[in-house]
Amino acid sequence: MSMSNSNGNGSDITTIPFSAHFDLLSGLSKDYASTKRPLSRMAGMYEDADAFSKQVAEGDPDIYEFYELSMPESPNELLFGTSIVYPGKVGREYYMTKGHFHTILDTPEVYYCLSGRGYMLMENPEGEWKAERFEPGQAVYVPPRYAHRSINVGDEPLVTFFVYRADSGHDYGTIETKGFRKLIVDVNGGAEIVDNPKWSQEG
Numbered sequence: 001m002s003m004s005n006s007n008g009n010g011s012d013i014t015t016i017p018f019s020a021h022f023d024l025l026s027g028l029s030k031d032y033a034s035t036k037r038p039l040s041r042m043a044g045m046y047e048d049a050d051a052f053s054k055q056v057a058e059g060d061p062d063i064y065e066f067y068e069l070s071m072p073e074s075p076n077e078l079l080f081g082t083s084i085v086y087p088g089k090v091g092r093e094y095y096m097t098k099g100h101f102h103t104i105l106d107t108p109e110v111y112y113c114l115s116g117r118g119y120m121l122m123e124n125p126e127g128e129w130k131a132e133r134f135e136p137g138q139a140v141y142v143p144p145r146y147a148h149r150s151i152n153v154g155d156e157p158l159v160t161f162f163v164y165r166a167d168s169g170h171d172y173g174t175i176e177t178k179g180f181r182k183l184i185v186d187v188n189g190g191a192e193i194v195d196n197p198k199w200s201q202e203g
């Protein structure tokens, strides 16, 4: 059987069958090294700047880590791995990923929750948004054009398995400066979705 295919751009790429291990509960892999995101890499992304600075100074905790396999950036390939968001809060805001649009905006993504509790917060450039629950066994579809951010509202790591087209790319766009239109915050011990003041001030 031939293992060659074309990436549609004139050059041939070759991938071979393979498998990878991810622990069902922790999401950690025996086969790969993860990429870790400490809090200091998320400057300006949490609403409470004082709480952010204090936590960075007091140890700069890892907020999340993920595995991203090295794949040819082709529309004919898929990229998959696990994402692990640790439990905690910055001020009233739960630990979360940076979140991103795909550089090729029209590409979707699927997430499957392996353990933990949280939300996938999604919004498109037109301002439509949706927060879907993550709990073990729940799959979430991120449609084309939707930015997506995983948020851990529980006491355990939030572990998800994701798959997306390998050429999709990451575009942080307005997210690094204004964030998402909504925040998920702790109100008296429960998670609530509230307006992000950075968006409501400017409309």
Ligand SMILES: O=P(O)(O)OC[C@H]1O[C@](O)(CO)[C@@H](O)[C@@H]1O
Binding pocket: 065, 066, 067, 068, 082, 083, 084, 097, 098, 099, 100, 109, 149, 162, 164, 170
């Ligand atoms: O790009 P961000 O928002 O920091 O999040 C990274 C996560 O997103 C992914 O690209 C999957 O969409 C993974 O690599 C990782 O789990």
Ligand SMILES: [Fe+2]
Binding pocket: 100, 101, 102, 109, 148, 164
């Ligand atoms: Fe993505």
